[in-house]
Amino acid sequence: MWQKSTFWSNPQLFQATFDAFSSQIALLDRAGEIIALNQAWKNNSINSCLAKNTKIGDNYLSICKTIVGSQQKLADLIATEIRAIANSEKTEFEIDYTDDHLDQKNWLVIQIRQVKQGDWLGLLVVQKNITQYMQTELSLRSVVEGTAAVTGKDFFYSLVYHLTCALSVQYAFVTECLEEVSPERVCTLAFWRKQNFGQNFEYSLANTPCERVIGGTTCHYPRNLQQIFPQDYDLIKLNAESYVGVPLVNSSGKILGHLVVIDERPMEDGSTKLAILKIFAARAAAELERQKVEKQLAHDALYDRLTDLPNRHLLSNHLHRALEKYRRDRNHQFAVFFLDLDRFKYVNDSLGHKSGDLLLVGIAQRLKTCLRASDILARLGGDEFAILLENIQTLNEATKLAERIKQSLESPFHLGIHEVFTSVSIGIAFSEPGIDSPEELLRNADIAMYKAKALGKTRYELFDDTLHIQVVNRLRLETDFHHSLDRGEFRLHYQPIVSLIDGRVTGFEALVRWQHPQRGYVSPEEFIPLAEETGMIIPLGWWILQEVCYQLREWQIRFNNSSLTMGVNISQKQFSQPRLIDSLLQIFQTTGLEAQSLQLEITESLLMENTQATMETLRQLKALGCKLHLDDFGTGYSSLSYLHSLPIDVLKIDRSFVEAIDSEGNNSQIVEAILMMAKSLGLKAIAEGIETETQLAKLQTFQCLYGQGYLFAKPLEARSLSTWLNHWADCRSSFFASTTR
Ligand code: C2E
Numbered sequence: 002m003w004q005k006s007t008f009w010s011n012p013q014l015f016q017a018t019f020d021a022f023s024s025q026i027a028l029l030d031r032a033g034e035i036i037a038l039n040q041a042w043k044n045n046s047i048n049s050c051l052a053k054n055t056k057i058g059d060n061y062l063s064i065c066k067t068i069v070g071s072q073q074k075l076a077d078l079i080a081t082e083i084r085a086i087a088n089s090e091k092t093e094f095e096i097d098y099t100d101d102h103l104d105q106k107n108w109l110v111i112q113i114r115q116v117k118q119g120d121w122l123g124l125l126v127v128q129k130n131i132t133q134y135m136q137t138e139l140s141l142r143s144v145v146e147g148t149a150a151v152t153g154k155d156f157f158y159s160l161v162y163h164l165t166c167a168l169s170v171q172y173a174f175v176t177e178c179l180e181e182v183s184p185e186r187v188c189t190l191a192f193w194r195k196q197n198f199g200q201n202f203e204y205s206l207a208n209t210p211c212e213r214v215i216g217g218t219t220c221h222y223p224r225n226l227q228q229i230f231p232q233d234y235d236l237i238k239l240n241a242e243s244y245v246g247v248p249l250v251n252s253s254g255k256i257l258g259h260l261v262v263i264d265e266r267p268m269e270d271g272s273t274k275l276a277i278l279k280i281f282a283a284r285a286a287a288e289l290e291r292q293k294v295e296k297q298l299a300h301d302a303l304y305d306r307l308t309d310l311p312n313r314h315l316l317s318n319h320l321h322r323a324l325e326k327y328r329r330d331r332n333h334q335f336a337v338f339f340l341d342l343d344r345f346k347y348v349n350d351s352l353g354h355k356s357g358d359l360l361l362v363g364i365a366q367r368l369k370t371c372l373r374a375s376d377i378l379a380r381l382g383g384d385e386f387a388i389l390l391e392n393i394q395t396l397n398e399a400t401k402l403a404e405r406i407k408q409s410l411e412s413p414f415h416l417g418i419h420e421v422f423t424s425v426s427i428g429i430a431f432s433e434p435g436i437d438s439p440e441e442l443l444r445n446a447d448i449a450m451y452k453a454k455a456l457g458k459t460r461y462e463l464f465d466d467t468l469h470i471q472v473v474n475r476l477r478l479e480t481d482f483h484h485s486l487d488r489g490e491f492r493l494h495y496q497p498i499v500s501l502i503d504g505r506v507t508g509f510e511a512l513v514r515w516q517h518p519q520r521g522y523v524s525p526e527e528f529i530p531l532a533e534e535t536g537m538i539i540p541l542g543w544w545i546l547q548e549v550c551y552q553l554r555e556w557q558i559r560f561n562n563s564s565l566t567m568g569v570n571i572s573q574k575q576f577s578q579p580r581l582i583d584s585l586l587q588i589f590q591t592t593g594l595e596a597q598s599l600q601l602e603i604t605e606s607l608l609m610e611n612t613q614a615t616m617e618t619l620r621q622l623k624a625l626g627c628k629l630h631l632d633d634f635g636t637g638y639s640s641l642s643y644l645h646s647l648p649i650d651v652l653k654i655d656r657s658f659v660e661a662i663d664s665e666g667n668n669s670q671i672v673e674a675i676l677m678m679a680k681s682l683g684l685k686a687i688a689e690g691i692e693t694e695t696q697l698a699k700l701q702t703f704q705c706l707y708g709q710g711y712l713f714a715k716p717l718e719a720r721s722l723s724t725w726l727n728h729w730a731d732c733r734s735s736f737f738a739s740t741t742r
């Protein structure tokens with residue numbers, strides 16, 4: 002029996018224990034009679050309609066029956082459940098309910114549990130007020146629901162708004178630390194003041210309640226806020242009395258900002274608000290971090306990592322806008338610069354990539370100093386930069402900038418212990434009515450830049466249409482050139498070389514032509530460099546040598562003149578072929594041509610390259626018996642001093658010097674000097690490009706022995722040459738009157 006137990010045998014102790022609970026508790030027997038009530042029940046401290054007018058000895062089931070009005074149904078249910086538990090159909094029951102008869106909504110919970118002690122069975126009825134708990138939950142739910150679907154900037158607006166509603170406070174704001182500006186400053190991301198969103202603002206943390214929060218501590222000031230922080234004038238403006246603030250901490254523990262609520266009234270239930278703020282501070286920190294990552298990604302997509310300059314993509318957007326403006330109003334002229342560092346590869350290769358990177362950053366900084374704030378400087382990649390210069394009135398403004406850039410790069414860059422000098426080649430394209438894409442603009446500036454490179458670097462060039470046509474043609478040519486040899490599109494023409502004493506034909510120079518299916522003859526000056534670049538010069542060169550040797554041997558036999566010679570132009574790559582000598586030997590064997598009939602024409606520039614190996618090849622060619630002609634003499638390095646040390650037989654005086662001999666016979670000093678020098682070195686000379694009788698006469702005066710030129714014959718196909726030879730036999734007497742008879 003429960004009365005007999007040690008604990009219950011002391012009714013005072015039992016009652017005191019019972020009274021210690023803040024919940025209202027009643028003990029009933031199986032029939033519903035109230036056996037005991039605690040003090041909270043007696044006072045009805047939670048204001049429950051189910052606890053009114055109850056005293057020990059009453060039957061609780063009867064009391065339930067007396068309840069009418071809105072809670073009648075609840076009272077019936079409670080009575081039913083008490084009966085069920087008394088009959089051991091169940092052991093417990095619990096229900097929440099609200100009580101609206103007060104000013105404030107009251108959330109209550111009633112729990113009924115079976116109590117057994119031996120044969121005795123009773124019921125414990127417990128009633129609790131859960132209003133605060135429910136309010137917190139509702140607040141949380143309303144803030145969660147209010148902010149769940151929102152991201153980005155709107156999230157913070159939504160958060161402060163819902164927090165003020167849920168926590169019944171007048172002010173709420175969330176901030177972000179302004180580390181780049183100053184670690185002591187923050188800026189609000191959203192601010193709710195009473196009825197509206199306030200303007201975002203920046204402020205210094207010193208002497209404010211926020212100072213400790215940003216330091217990492219949660220803070221709750223329930224009242225007297227202005228007295229505690231007398232130097233914080235913002236608190237006066239807000240008429241602030243109480244404050245709760247929590248820091249926004251990211252996943253790695255860094256404080257990003259803080260979340261604050263402020264009220265004009267004291268805030269006694271601060272701990273609940275603090276708990277709620279903490280939850281949302283975590284969510285806000287995650288959102289802030291997400292935004293930062295998003296911002297960084299967006300930044301990375303548009304900016305170059307190394308220099309932090311706009312990248313090609315962003316530049317393209319700017320160019321697009323500039324084009325649009327120009328389309329609407331032709332006065333909005335602009336220029337695009339394409340810059341490429343000269344010799345950057347050298348820095349990278351010799352000093353390493355780190356130094357290369359440092360140089361690029363340094364260049365970016367210097368370039369910036371040359372520009373106006375409105376100009377756009379971008380890095381296109383590698384050592385390429387671009388500039389968009391808007392609102393220019395004249396070409397002059399662009400060329401002046403190019404000059405400024407050139408000058409700014411004149412002083413050296415200090416890369417660690419290294420001092421590096423560099424320069425840029427610049428191509429400039431201007432806004433033009435026909436251009437409608439950023440790509441086209443950049444391409445034009447790029448083409449002009451290539452011209453600047455080709456013309457010797459450290460300079461700028463302006464784009465014009467002819468440049469574009471040149472590039473397009475070259476591209477087409479490159480494609481067509483690929484298969485030209487297989488398709489047999491090359492032809493050899495021969496230009497006679499005559500004695501300037503009597504007009505006798507001493508030999509020929511073989512000149513190759515490319516018969517392009519659409520364009521007709523393409524000049525060797527156009528395609529030989531291409532053949533060099535692509536390496537096609539090697540098979541093409543052999544083809545020429547073979548053709549030429551067969552042809553010359555045939556003519557030697559036909560004209561019964563084995564002293565006829567043939568000049569063949571040999572390019573750099575062909576000359577440095579290791580198999581040159583062997584292949585020549587083989588050709589001589591198969592064609593039956595004597596080596597001395599072949600005159601290999603090489604240029605001065607070829608001789609300047611790799612002198613050791615070059616000298617060896619020249620020596621071997623001489624040993625083979627070939628004659629060596631120095632072509633275009635005077636246009637190259639013209640270092641006369643090295644001539645005597647070379648195994649050269651003939652100097653071919655470049656056409657430009659012959660051309661300079663005008664009708665008055667002036668400007669002929671160079672030709673005269675070359676001829677004198679050749680004589681003193683024991684070399685023969687052939688004058689190229691003789692077109693007039695004046696030139697011929699002058700050359701004869703200077704005792705130049707051989708010549709070639711349109712005056713005698715243009716380069717001709719083999720089959721036209723017989724006709725020419727017959728014709729020449731008839732007319733040469735008119736040129737060489739004194740000597741031919
Ligand atoms: P080059 O070896 O100096 O050839 C002489 C060039 O002057 C030829 O131009 C010829 O047609 C031109 N010419 C001759 N007489 C006159 C004249 O009286 N007036 C004018 N205005 N020009 C004259 P072409 O055939 O266009 O060849 C240009 C250059 O291309 C040659 O200069 C040579 O360096 C190169 N080349 C030609 N054929 C070959 C070849 O088979 N192999 C290699 N590697 N280069 C070649």
Ligand code: MG
Nearest residue numbers: 510570602632
């Ligand atoms: Mg030549």
Ligand code: MG
Nearest residue numbers: 632633653689
């Ligand atoms: Mg020449």
